[in-house]
Amino acid sequence: MKSILLIVVVVLSVVAHAQTADSAFIRRIYDKALTESEAYSNLRYLCKNIGHRISGSAAAQQAVEWSLKLMDSYGFDNAYLQPVMVPYWKRGTKEEGWYKTGMGELQKVHLLALGGSVGTNGTIEAEIVEFKTLEDLKKATKAQVEKKIVFVNEPMNSKHISTFNAYGGCVSIRAYSAEEAGKLGALAVIIRSVGMPIDEHPHTGSMYYGEDAKVKIPAAAISTQDAENLSALLQQQKVKFVLRMDCEYVGMVQSFNVIAEMKGTVHPNKIITVGGHMDSWDTGEGAHDDGAGLMHSLEALRILKNLNYKPKNTLRVVFFMNEENGNYGGEMYAKKAKESGEEHIAAIESDAGGFVPRGFHLDGNSQQLAFLQSLAPVLKPYDLHVFEKGYGGVDIGPLKRQFDSIPLFGFIPDSQRYFDVHHSPNDVFETVNKRELELGCAAIASLLYLIDANF
Amino acid sequence: MKSILLIVVVVLSVVAHAQTADSAFIRRIYDKALTESEAYSNLRYLCKNIGHRISGSAAAQQAVEWSLKLMDSYGFDNAYLQPVMVPYWKRGTKEEGWYKTGMGELQKVHLLALGGSVGTNGTIEAEIVEFKTLEDLKKATKAQVEKKIVFVNEPMNSKHISTFNAYGGCVSIRAYSAEEAGKLGALAVIIRSVGMPIDEHPHTGSMYYGEDAKVKIPAAAISTQDAENLSALLQQQKVKFVLRMDCEYVGMVQSFNVIAEMKGTVHPNKIITVGGHMDSWDTGEGAHDDGAGLMHSLEALRILKNLNYKPKNTLRVVFFMNEENGNYGGEMYAKKAKESGEEHIAAIESDAGGFVPRGFHLDGNSQQLAFLQSLAPVLKPYDLHVFEKGYGGVDIGPLKRQFDSIPLFGFIPDSQRYFDVHHSPNDVFETVNKRELELGCAAIASLLYLIDANF
Numbered sequence: 001m002k003s004i005l006l007i008v009v010v011v012l013s014v015v016a017h018a019q020t021a022d023s024a025f026i027r028r029i030y031d032k033a034l035t036e037s038e039a040y041s042n043l044r045y046l047c048k049n050i051g052h053r054i055s056g057s058a059a060a061q062q063a064v065e066w067s068l069k070l071m072d073s074y075g076f077d078n079a080y081l082q083p084v085m086v087p088y089w090k091r092g093t094k095e096e097g098w099y100k101t102g103m104g105e106l107q108k109v110h111l112l113a114l115g116g117s118v119g120t121n122g123t124i125e126a127e128i129v130e131f132k133t134l135e136d137l138k139k140a141t142k143a144q145v146e147k148k149i150v151f152v153n154e155p156m157n158s159k160h161i162s163t164f165n166a167y168g169g170c171v172s173i174r175a176y177s178a179e180e181a182g183k184l185g186a187l188a189v190i191i192r193s194v195g196m197p198i199d200e201h202p203h204t205g206s207m208y209y210g211e212d213a214k215v216k217i218p219a220a221a222i223s224t225q226d227a228e229n230l231s232a233l234l235q236q237q238k239v240k241f242v243l244r245m246d247c248e249y250v251g252m253v254q255s256f257n258v259i260a261e262m263k264g265t266v267h268p269n270k271i272i273t274v275g276g277h278m279d280s281w282d283t284g285e286g287a288h289d290d291g292a293g294l295m296h297s298l299e300a301l302r303i304l305k306n307l308n309y310k311p312k313n314t315l316r317v318v319f320f321m322n323e324e325n326g327n328y329g330g331e332m333y334a335k336k337a338k339e340s341g342e343e344h345i346a347a348i349e350s351d352a353g354g355f356v357p358r359g360f361h362l363d364g365n366s367q368q369l370a371f372l373q374s375l376a377p378v379l380k381p382y383d384l385h386v387f388e389k390g391y392g393g394v395d396i397g398p399l400k401r402q403f404d405s406i407p408l409f410g411f412i413p414d415s416q417r418y419f420d421v422h423h424s425p426n427d428v429f430e431t432v433n434k435r436e437l438e439l440g441c442a443a444i445a446s447l448l449y450l451i452d453a454n455f
Numbered sequence: 456m457k458s459i460l461l462i463v464v465v466v467l468s469v470v471a472h473a474q475t476a477d478s479a480f481i482r483r484i485y486d487k488a489l490t491e492s493e494a495y496s497n498l499r500y501l502c503k504n505i506g507h508r509i510s511g512s513a514a515a516q517q518a519v520e521w522s523l524k525l526m527d528s529y530g531f532d533n534a535y536l537q538p539v540m541v542p543y544w545k546r547g548t549k550e551e552g553w554y555k556t557g558m559g560e561l562q563k564v565h566l567l568a569l570g571g572s573v574g575t576n577g578t579i580e581a582e583i584v585e586f587k588t589l590e591d592l593k594k595a596t597k598a599q600v601e602k603k604i605v606f607v608n609e610p611m612n613s614k615h616i617s618t619f620n621a622y623g624g625c626v627s628i629r630a631y632s633a634e635e636a637g638k639l640g641a642l643a644v645i646i647r648s649v650g651m652p653i654d655e656h657p658h659t660g661s662m663y664y665g666e667d668a669k670v671k672i673p674a675a676a677i678s679t680q681d682a683e684n685l686s687a688l689l690q691q692q693k694v695k696f697v698l699r700m701d702c703e704y705v706g707m708v709q710s711f712n713v714i715a716e717m718k719g720t721v722h723p724n725k726i727i728t729v730g731g732h733m734d735s736w737d738t739g740e741g742a743h744d745d746g747a748g749l750m751h752s753l754e755a756l757r758i759l760k761n762l763n764y765k766p767k768n769t770l771r772v773v774f775f776m777n778e779e780n781g782n783y784g785g786e787m788y789a790k791k792a793k794e795s796g797e798e799h800i801a802a803i804e805s806d807a808g809g810f811v812p813r814g815f816h817l818d819g820n821s822q823q824l825a826f827l828q829s830l831a832p833v834l835k836p837y838d839l840h841v842f843e844k845g846y847g848g849v850d851i852g853p854l855k856r857q858f859d860s861i862p863l864f865g866f867i868p869d870s871q872r873y874f875d876v877h878h879s880p881n882d883v884f885e886t887v888n889k890r891e892l893e894l895g896c897a898a899i900a901s902l903l904y905l906i907d908a909n910f
Contacts, residue, residue: 030614030616031614034613034614035613035614158489158490158890159485159486159489159490161485161836161837161838161894163890196890197889356811356869356871358838381616382616383616383813383869385840414811414838414869416811416888416890416891416894417888417890417891420888433871433872433875434652435613435618435651435871435872436871436872439616439871
């Protein structure tokens with residue numbers, strides 16, 4: 001009995017010592033992040049000197065080259081490119097829409113073609129038919145829709161506390177309205193932007209025509225304010241819509257994931273990945289989505305290096321290409337990881353914006369959840385309080401198919417302002433707060449350290 | 456044994472039922488706040504149509520009249536003014552500063568007189584002597600300081616996670632530098648703005664000369680960027696400063712707290728107060744400080760009324776006058792409360808900005824803390840996680856002196872962006888996010904309800 005007690009005491013004191021050591025090291029991480037971070041100035045460069053960077057574009061390639069140089073300059077153990085072919089969809093130079101009242105008056109709207117849409121091949125003008133949800137559109141008859149322009153006007157449900165739940169609840173109108181309307185003979189589809197505030201910023205994003213689609217009709221998002229106005233007008237009279245877009249799918253293009261590593265001193269073949277995505281939609285500056293995630297990840301590694309931390313396992317930062325419209329970068333990374341014989345023990349993704357941290361979600365088993373929740377006490381002083389099951393991220397998702405039991409951690413910043421800017425011209429550097437960004441870097445560096453030290 | 460078990464089961468099921476009922480009602484509060492709130496449009500009116508409103512000013516009086524009308528329009532049981540005399544300090548029309556290099560070149564700085572400062576009575580020009588902290592200034596000799604302009608350049612310590620701790624750590628340079636420098640024969644004092652980012656916005660705030668001060672020297676804050684530049688120049692050469700300000704103390708002026716109530720249906724003489732402060736500094740629009748707190752408080756009461764809630768106790772919203780430079784409104788409110796024979800059972804203040812809610816601090820005893828912490832489960836779905844001992848608020852503070860055991864609750868929004876805007880030209884409506892403001896309204900309405908239902 002005595003000896004068991006002794007063992008318990010020894011174990012508890014080792015745990016307590018480990019927690020104290022962790023606490024002290026995490027405090028040093030936060031001190032670095034809040035006083036010497038380069039995340040904010042790096043993000044400024046990416047946003048202001050390179051700007052938005054859709055997969056396959058010249059700007060995306062500039063971002064690749066700049067990122068590699070930056071990683072090189074930080075003196076990690078290596079920095080390299082991982083080739084991947086990506087789809088290149090190109091917004092045109094003429095992209096305009098108007099609605100037209102019974103009196104023939106034109107009202108221009110704020111509009112963006114959805115990513116992947118075909119162009120209009122000239123100008124389309126037709127009567128608008130409005131649906132409140134995608135489900136309503138699915139129930140429509142051909143007679144209701146044929147030769148018309150379908151308008152799907154489902155707002156984000158503002159009652160959700162997490163705006164990601166509101167997004168999940170209606171993003172299908174963006175993804176599938178063109179497919180459904182096309183089947184019924186519509187000429188084009190416009191959707192209410194999947195954005196939270198009522199304002200004049202249209203929000204783009206990816207859409208799909210479905211495998212073997214026979215018809216591909218143009219699809220665009222109009223601003224929430226335009227959607228409100230248009231819907232009100234449709235209560236009173238028939239309205240026509242005039243649409244002109246010259247976007248097009250160009251083809252597959254050579255691109256790259258950008259990668260850097262601190263080699264593991266004990267288990268160099270065991271990999272912990274941390275990353276975000278390099279590509280953005282071709283509007284705004286991709287500041288929150290996902291420039292912030294890139295800078296979080298890179299700065300996390302830089303902080304650990306500058307604290308002279310010697311990781312047990314290999315810590316690898318990845319700037320993934322093509323999250324927005326295909327995830328070819330994420331797929332390639334997981335495939336190559338498997339082929340190389342590496343053992344991937346954990347991955348972290350930041351792709352929910354550069355806002356003030358709340359915590360982490362886990363895509364993993366109950367033992368991994370117990371680990372995450374055991375971190376609550378050492379992370380509480382930093383206002384981190386979300387340690388729950390949830391989603392990891394699009395880029396790191398394919399790792400799960402290659403490595404069965406790998407835990408995927410999704411960084412969870414506060415979500416309230418994300419859908420003010422997401423995929424819109426409004427996603428610019430000025431909407432990122434320096435301290436909020438830095439706290440994200442520190443939170444991710446802390447988790448990276450805690451995984452490496454405890455796995 | 457069996458009967459005790461039965462009692463335990465009954466008690467637990469009553470508690471569980473109460474929690475379920477609370478949860479359902481709180482969900483209704485949030486639904487109202489996130490879909491039908493008037494807080495954001497009311498704040499827009501206050502900021503854009505009235506603007507900043509220092510105690511005693513015409514704008515403060517406009518704000519009083521508008522608030523009374525607004526409260527009246529909501530059909531509470533009453534709405535009224537509580538007279539209070541307040542100090543009126545008036546910024547002048549000429550307020551300028553330059554530093555002057557050895558070559559005689561002038562560099563204009565971004566500057567605001569500190570609240571309560573005397574003017575310069577013409578132009579002051581003198582050599583600058585820099586101190587890093589107030590403590591350093593206190594240790595200075597007369598020979599170091601006499602006939603010079605003292606520059607106190609202590610930055611906010613960015614390592615603090617709560618920016619209020621960083622503020623608390625250096626706000627004394629704003630409050631007491633003039634008194635200390637004056638004693639040593641300085642001609643004026645300029646301080647580094649007590650603001651977090653390095654930028655061009657000066658931050659004002661109150662300062663004190665001390666009781667029976669023999670000398671009163673002018674005091675102003677320069678922007679953090681100007682402070683950095685000036686300090687760098689002082690490393691290289693002697694620098695003079697040129698200061699001109701015509702601010703002045705006008706005198707005591709008639710003003711008002713603005714109050715509205717929902718009468719208690721069981722204990723009308725038991726009062727729960729919720730409020731923020733009406734006055735602001737005379738720069739920016741007083742959007743976060745404390746227009747947001749006003750709208751939080753008023754909307755909390757409006758939501759409960761619109762849900763047809765019948766409070767047990769009297770719920771009272773108060774727009775306090777003169778928090779910034781005297782707290783005459785808070786003092787008057789507590790004095791009148793005591794005189795009237797009312798029983799004050801709790802008070803809530805919102806004066807930390809309109810940012811996303813984190814929780815509440817309590818100035819109270821351990822039993823009251825246990826109550827606050829018991830609310831964690833029903834408030835967790837709304838991302839509220841801070842339920843700790845702390846500070847209530849300046850306005851409600853005097854209630855503690857009149858009602859010994861009253862618990863004071865301070866609303867705690869996220870603090871990261873507060874000292875970007877606090878007391879500066881940057882504290883404008885555009886820096887307030889609609890959903891973040893609405894979540895604050897709901898959090899406060901929820902606490903108000905939970906106190907009323909459980910006390």
